[in-house]
Amino acid sequence: MEITMENDVWFMREALRQAQIAYEMDEVPVGAVIVCDGRIIARAHNLTERLNDVTAHAEMQAFTSAFDYLGGKYLHDCTLYVTLEPCVMCAGAAFWSQISRIVFGAPDEKRGFLRLGKELLHPKTELISGVLEEECSAILTRFFKEKR
Numbered sequence: 001m002e003i004t005m006e007n008d009v010w011f012m013r014e015a016l017r018q019a020q021i022a023y024e025m026d027e028v029p030v031g032a033v034i035v036c037d038g039r040i041i042a043r044a045h046n047l048t049e050r051l052n053d054v055t056a057h058a059e060m061q062a063f064t065s066a067f068d069y070l071g072g073k074y075l076h077d078c079t080l081y082v083t084l085e086p087c088v089m090c091a092g093a094a095f096w097s098q099i100s101r102i103v104f105g106a107p108d109e110k111r112g113f114l115r116l117g118k119e120l121l122h123p124k125t126e127l128i129s130g131v132l133e134e135e136c137s138a139i140l141t142r143f144f145k146e147k148r
Contacts, residue, residue, distance in 0.1 A: 018045040032058040032082040034066040042066040059090035075099040083136040085112035091120040103128040105136025
């Protein structure tokens with residue numbers, strides 16, 4: 001499958017569906033999907049509250065599911081779509097997975113990995129930001145506004 005902006009938008013909408021599931025579970029609404037050969041092989045959302053586990057971010061859940069699906073520890077030729085810029089932990093996991101692409105929606109100036117530099121990713125990982133940024137930011141803003 002050819003990589004196009006149209007495809008990136010379609011898959012980010014799938015990640016947003018996962019974020020909505022998290023929202024409905026009273027989890028921070030971050031969603032992720034991993035795509036390989038044009039097919040979604042993993043869908044996930046934050047589960048930190050439900051699992052009582054600070055490492056249960058959407059990306060970490062998606063990585064585990066994708067590794068299981070593929071039967072290996074590397075995600076070559078795969079793309080992670082995530083609604084929020086990954087944190088340092090998730091960027092580190094992405095590095096070790098050697099994922100080919102990361103596409104994220106909303107930036108995270110406080111906890112996102114980019115404040116420390118793109119070097120946290122594997123040198124061969126392509127990074128795309130700002131896909132459906134407004135929608136990705138809106139669900140987070142709404143969630144935290146309701147919490148206050």
